[in-house]
Amino acid sequence: MNRIAIIVGTVYGGAEYLAEQAAKLLTARGYQCTLHLDPKLGAVLAEDPDVWLVISSTTGQGDIPDNALPFFIDARDRFPLLTDKIIAVIGLGDSSYENFCGAGKQFYELLQELQGKPLAEPLWIDACETLEPETIALPWLEAHFPSKG
Numbered sequence: 001m002n003r004i005a006i007i008v009g010t011v012y013g014g015a016e017y018l019a020e021q022a023a024k025l026l027t028a029r030g031y032q033c034t035l036h037l038d039p040k041l042g043a044v045l046a047e048d049p050d051v052w053l054v055i056s057s058t059t060g061q062g063d064i065p066d067n068a069l070p071f072f073i074d075a076r077d078r079f080p081l082l083t084d085k086i087i088a089v090i091g092l093g094d095s096s097y098e099n100f101c102g103a104g105k106q107f108y109e110l111l112q113e114l115q116g117k118p119l120a121e122p123l124w125i126d127a128c129e130t131l132e133p134e135t136i137a138l139p140w141l142e143a144h145f146p147s148k149g
């Protein structure tokens, strides 16, 4: 479990900021991280990472942000099997909306259908509870990605 592709879905930049913090932390722990802010399925497949880490907010009514939607549709259509891969999802949402973390949930469902092996239960971060998602996400990452140093 060395190479991690971080696939980002964001509207206002919160998930992007969190993904940058995550990449810094994981790199410092000895992992090779690639940030996909404008994710393309072909690029991730070519990279052949050990871990597919999705960090995505939710927009609309439980919808995937525009920047990540082509990736999601492509993955759903091309259906690359992730049998020997690890999957992890961090969702940013707001529980005052009906479909809390709907985009993260769609991603988690799809990655499981693609046969990826979940690293852990996904982390759902509620903007009603914190405006600093990194205070929850970084300890979660530390707990699940042991330092290699």
Ligand SMILES: Cc1cc2nc3c(=O)[nH]c(=O)nc-3n(C[C@H](O)[C@H](O)[C@H](O)COP(=O)(O)O)c2cc1C
Binding pocket: 009, 010, 011, 012, 013, 014, 015, 016, 056, 057, 058, 059, 060, 061, 062, 063, 092, 093, 094, 095, 097, 098, 099, 100, 101, 102, 127
């Ligand atoms: C127009 C709009 C629609 C949203 N819809 C949802 C939703 O359906 N479910 C949810 O959990 N959060 C929803 N949210 C909350 C965002 O996902 C949340 O604020 C997130 O932290 C934004 O992250 P971002 O800066 O990466 O886009 C919505 C926010 C806005 C502004």
